[in-house]
Amino acid sequence: MTAQKYLTACRIAAVSIATLMISNASAQSAPDSVTVPGARAFPESITSTSDGTLYVGSLASGGVSRVPPGGAEAQAWIAPGAFGTRSTFGLLADEKTGTLWVCSNDASALGVPGPGDVKGSFLKGFDLKTGEGRVSVAFPDGPSLCNDIAIGPDGSAYVTNSFAPDILRLRPGAKTFEVWLTNPLFTPPAKGAGLDGIAFGRDGTLYVDTYNKAQFFRVAVQDGKPGAVTELHPSRALVLADALRPLSDGTFLLVEGSGSLDRVTIDGDTPKIETLKEGFLTPTGTTVVGKTAWVAEGQLPVLFDAEKKGDGAKLPFRLYAVPLSAH
Numbered sequence: 264m265t266a267q268k269y270l271t272a273c274r275i276a277a278v279s280i281a282t283l284m285i286s287n288a289s290a291q292s293a294p295d296s297v298t299v300p301g302a303r304a305f306p307e308s309i310t311s312t313s314d315g316t317l318y319v320g321s322l323a324s325g326g327v328s329r330v331p332p333g334g335a336e337a338q339a340w341i342a343p344g345a346f347g348t349r350s351t352f353g354l355l356a357d358e359k360t361g362t363l364w365v366c367s368n369d370a371s372a373l374g375v376p377g378p379g380d381v382k383g384s385f386l387k388g389f390d391l392k393t394g395e396g397r398v399s400v401a402f403p404d405g406p407s408l409c410n411d412i413a414i415g416p417d418g419s420a421y422v423t424n425s426f427a428p429d430i431l432r433l434r435p436g437a438k439t440f441e442v443w444l445t446n447p448l449f450t451p452p453a454k455g456a457g458l459d460g461i462a463f464g465r466d467g468t469l470y471v472d473t474y475n476k477a478q479f480f481r482v483a484v485q486d487g488k489p490g491a492v493t494e495l496h497p498s499r500a501l502v503l504a505d506a507l508r509p510l511s512d513g514t515f516l517l518v519e520g521s522g523s524l525d526r527v528t529i530d531g532d533t534p535k536i537e538t539l540k541e542g543f544l545t546p547t548g549t550t551v552v553g554k555t556a557w558v559a560e561g562q563l564p565v566l567f568d569a570e571k572k573g574d575g576a577k578l579p580f581r582l583y584a585v586p587l588s589a590h
Contacts, residue, residue, distance in 0.1 A: 297330050297557075299337045299580040303573055304328075305566050306559040306580055308411065308506070308548040310354040310363070312391065315552045318363060319559055319582060320351030323566055323573060325378040327351060327365065327389075330582070337582070341365075341389060344378035346396030348387055353411035354548075356391060357420075360435075362398070363389040364420055366409035375566060384409040386422055386433060386440075400433055400440060411506065413461040413469070417487050423458035423471060426451060430458065430471065430482075430489075444482065444489040452476060460507030462515055464529065472504035472517065479504065479527075479534060497527075497534045506548045510587075516556055518546040524558050524585055540585050544577060556585040 299306055299319060307322040315332030318340075325343035330336070341348075352366035365387040370377055384407040388398030402409060406426035413421045420433040421443065428449035431440040451457025455475030462470055469482040469489075479497055483490030503520025507527075510516060515527040522543045528535040539556070547561030560583065565576045 294333070294335045295584050297335055297337060297582040297584075299328060299582065301580070302576070302578060304337075304580040305563065305573070305576070306547055306561050306582070307350070307352050307563075308354040308366070309550050309557060309559040309582060310356045310548075311550040311552050311557065312356045312358055317550065317552070317557060317582065318354055318356060319548075320354050320365065322350045322352065322370065322561070322563070323375055323377065325349055325351050327354065327363070327394075341394045345394075346387055346389070347379065347381045347385070347399060349379050349381055350375055350377035352409060353422075355412040355414065355420075357414050358391065359414075359418070361391045363391050363394075364412045365389060366412065366422070368408055370408075373567065374569060374572070383407065384424075386412070386420065400438065402431070403429075403440060403442065408456065410456070410459050411461050413463055415463055415469075415484075415487070416467050419487075421461060421463075421469070423461050425456040425458055425474065428457060430461070430469075444492075446492050448478075448480065448492055448494060449473065459505055460517060462507040462509045464509065464515075465513050470507060470515065470529075472501070472507055474503055474505060474520070477501035477504040477519075481529075481532075493532065495529075495532050495534050497536045499536050501536065505546070508549055508551060510551060516549045516551065518543070518549050518558060520545050520547075520563075522546065524549060524556060539587075540583075543583065551587070554586065554588045556587055558583045558585060 303323040305323040317330035327341035328337035329340040348367040350370040355364045367385045384402040408425040410423045410425040418435045422431045430444045432443035459474040460472045479495045481493045508516045523541045524539045526537040544562045548559040562576045566573045
């Protein structure tokens with residue numbers, strides 16, 4: 264071996280070792296969980312951007328916290344009550360438009376007043392970089408609870424209303440919602456919530472679940488218009504179906520209020536439910552960063568217990584990492 268080739272080989276080996284060391288250090292430093300400070304944080308939803316930043320809302324305190332990539336603790340970002348928000352429910356980061364979509368609700372009827380005194384339900388849009396409020400659209404008159412959001416192939420925001428059998432659509436640049444689809448199959452129970460998670464499949468088909476009844480539906484979509492609504496029958500019964508997030512392989516993540524994170528594989532009218540992890544204290548949302556799912560632990564029964572009024576939650580509140588590579 265010539266001296267030049269020997270030096271080249273040494274450089275390659277050094278770079279390889281350095282790369283391995285950095286990779287191992289990153290793997291070791293990546294937290295298994297993230298703390299969400301505050302005795303009344305009660306996370307309701309979680310979303311993320313491609314750089315690994317996590318965003319989490321709060322049903323009791325309101326506002327939005329942010330976790331930097333690799334961070335171990337959520338940091339206050341959008342202040343409670345900012346831009347006319349109340350309790351913050353569903354969150355969705357839309358990187359194409361640089362918008363953080365936030366469901367804001369007056370949850371005082373549920374015994375959770377939250378910040379401020381704005382009545383009703385709204386979809387709010389904040390700048391993903393600055394946190395500045397940019398869009399505020401009120402729900403139509405009638406029973407309403409803005410629960411979760413999905414961005415359609417047309418760039419519109421599709422939003423579930425948990426207190427009515429409606430899916431709303433906000434077209435890009437629009438100032439008001441349209442009722443994109445209403446269907447009696449989505450009717451919520453007399454005491455409880457209906458439509459909850461919402462997500463588009465890779466073929467443009469829309470899927471939604473309901474919370475208390477724990478149903479799962481497929482909505483055909485043609486040229487942006489809703490078609491047939493089909494109730495699907497999962498491979499096992501769901502319990503308190505909450506949140507719905509698409510994965511790159513065409514499957515979905517879903518959390519159940521009973522304590523689990525699931526993968527949903529659409530197989531005709533019988534979706535396969537695979538439990539990835541159990542034991543969460545009322546999980547309320549999930550998001551994906553690379554090959555890791557993050558789960559928000561909401562502990563909502565403590566909040567809605569009229570006697571406890573939020574006291575007695577296991578502190579600190581946490582977001583948990585669940586590696587998907589093992590499943």
